[in-house]
Amino acid sequence: MSGNLKFEVIARCHVTKARAGVLNFPKAVVETPVFMPVGTQGTLKGILTEQLKDLGYNLLLSNTYHLGHRPDSGGFQMVSLAKLMNISEEGVHFISPHTKEEMLLSPERSIEIQNSLGADIIMQLDDVVPSLTVGPRVEEAMYRSVRWLDRCIAANRRPNEQNLFPIVQGGLDPTLRIKSAQEFSEICQRNCPGYAVGGLSGGEDKNQFWRMVSISGDNLPDCKPRYLMGVGFAVDLLVCVALGMDMFDCVFPTRTARFGRALIPGGSLNLKKAKYSTDFKSIQEGCDCYTYYANERDSSKYSKTALPERRLPYVVGKFNAICRHKTLMPVKTFFDIYQPGDRKYFKSSQV
Numbered sequence: 001m002s003g004n005l006k007f008e009v010i011a012r013c014h015v016t017k018a019r020a021g022v023l024n025f026p027k028a029v030v031e032t033p034v035f036m037p038v039g040t041q042g043t044l045k046g047i048l049t050e051q052l053k054d055l056g057y058n059l060l061l062s063n064t065y066h067l068g069h070r071p072d073s074g075g076f077q078m079v080s081l082a083k084l085m086n087i088s089e090e091g092v093h094f095i096s097p098h099t100k101e102e103m104l105l106s107p108e109r110s111i112e113i114q115n116s117l118g119a120d121i122i123m124q125l126d127d128v129v130p131s132l133t134v135g136p137r138v139e140e141a142m143y144r145s146v147r148w149l150d151r152c153i154a155a156n157r158r159p160n161e162q163n164l165f166p167i168v169q170g171g172l173d174p175t176l177r178i179k180s181a182q183e184f185s186e187i188c189q190r191n192c193p194g195y196a197v198g199g200l201s202g203g204e205d206k207n208q209f210w211r212m213v214s215i216s217g218d219n220l221p222d223c224k225p226r227y228l229m230g231v232g233f234a235v236d237l238l239v240c241v242a243l244g245m246d247m248f249d250c251v252f253p254t255r256t257a258r259f260g261r262a263l264i265p266g267g268s269l270n271l272k273k274a275k276y277s278t279d280f281k282s283i284q285e286g287c288d289c290y291t292y293y294a295n296e297r298d299s300s301k302y303s304k305t306a307l308p309e310r311r312l313p314y315v316v317g318k319f320n321a322i323c324r325h326k327t328l329m330p331v332k333t334f335f336d337i338y339q340p341g342d343r344k345y346f347k348s349s350q351v
Contacts, residue, residue: 003163003193005120007225017217017244023225025120028058032225032246035237036061037254047254061249062119087127089144107151115158121227123196124152126167131202131209138171141199145169146183153187163193165227168216171199172208181219194225197245201231210239217244 006024013019023030036059037052052060085094091106107125114122125148127141149166156164166184170176184195197216200209217226225246231237232250240248260272262283269276269283 002160002191004161005163005193005225007194007223009223013242016242017214018242019244019246021225021246023059028120030058033237033241034059034247035232035253036247036249038062038249038251059121059247062117089147091125107148108155111152111155111157111164115156115162118158118162120163121194122156122162122164124149124164124166126169126198128169128199129171131171131200131204133171138169138173139176142169142171142176142180146180146187149184149187165194165196166192167196167198167229168220169199170212170216172204172212174212174215177212177215178219181216185219185221192224194227194247195220196227196229198229200228201236206236209236210243213240213245214243 004026007021008024009019009021011020018033021032023032023034037047037057038061085092087093091104091109094103094105095101096103105125110125111122124145126145127148129137129141145167152164153159156162166187168177168180168184170178170180181195184192197213197220200212213228220226226244227247227249228240228245230250231240231248232252237248256268260270262269262271271283
């Protein structure tokens with residue numbers, strides 16, 4: 001397994017595990033750490049393509065399961081659509097919520113769909129369990145994910161054009177997390193272009209979550225990009241960058257913006273409240289993004305288009321300073337201004 005992705009680390013934080021890097025694709029260059037907005041069915045809701053380009057986003061995440069039904073690997077749907085599926089060694093048997101038809105998403109079928117889509121990064125099909133699951137099912141899922149990676153590699157018909165990432169599993173069990181990462185590192189003597197960490201950020205305690213992120217990353221090759229799946233809260237992004245993660249995705253920034261909320265220092269602003277219907281002040285003084293030029297403060301269609309643009313740079317804007325300034329000050333400043341109630345987590349996350 002080779003792929004065409006070249007990853008280069010260009011700066012490292014002297015205090016944390018944070019690093020700044022570059023993902024070099026044949027058609028694009030992406031700086032890391034990077035947040036990938038989620039376009040589940042191939043497009044990002046609530047934001048224009050031109051706005052997305054202006055913000056500098058060169059990576060967009062889409063979902064194989066949904067695109068396979070209605071033109072990621074689809075693994076997360078084992079959690080989100082748990083009542084509509086069952087898992088066997090063969091793959092995942094879904095009942096479509098749209099047509100009620102049965103669908104087998106096997107490792108081979110998952111890769112077939114992703115080969116057809118032509119994504120630059122494709123994901124193995126993994127056996128995902130809710131993060132709070134304990135007992136034998138967690139170990140079963142971890143080892144099945146390892147076996148399914150072998151099948152994904154064998155099924156990949158475009159290994160030189162698309163970059164297949166394995167996904168570390170193991171729940172909240174540090175031993176299983178280490179074993180999963182080690183298994184993939186051994187398998188990936190076949191030269192995986194990058195690695196993902198999955199199965200987290202599902203309701204577990206912050207300290208448990210961050211510990212599993214740290215353990216997973218510590219047991220993956222330093223020379224490859226590390227993609228933490230499904231993480232989008234600003235506090236988690238900053239901490240996990242400090243723990244050595246390079247890539248992130250989540251529906252949180254655009255979904256909450258579509259519901260009429262905007263982040264401001266110290267919290268968020270619910271623009272659906274009646275008191276804002278005639279309030280035309282800027283949401284935040286000094287911000288030069290499109291939302292504030294609009295000078296609009298209601299929950300109209302126009303505002304819902306603008307708000308995601310506001311949320312995305314807010315989430316990612318703090319990243320590279322951590323590495324390039326070679327200090328924790330950007331993180332400390334962020335907590336003091338934006339997350340004062342979470343200051344205790346900053347100390348506990350310095351693993």
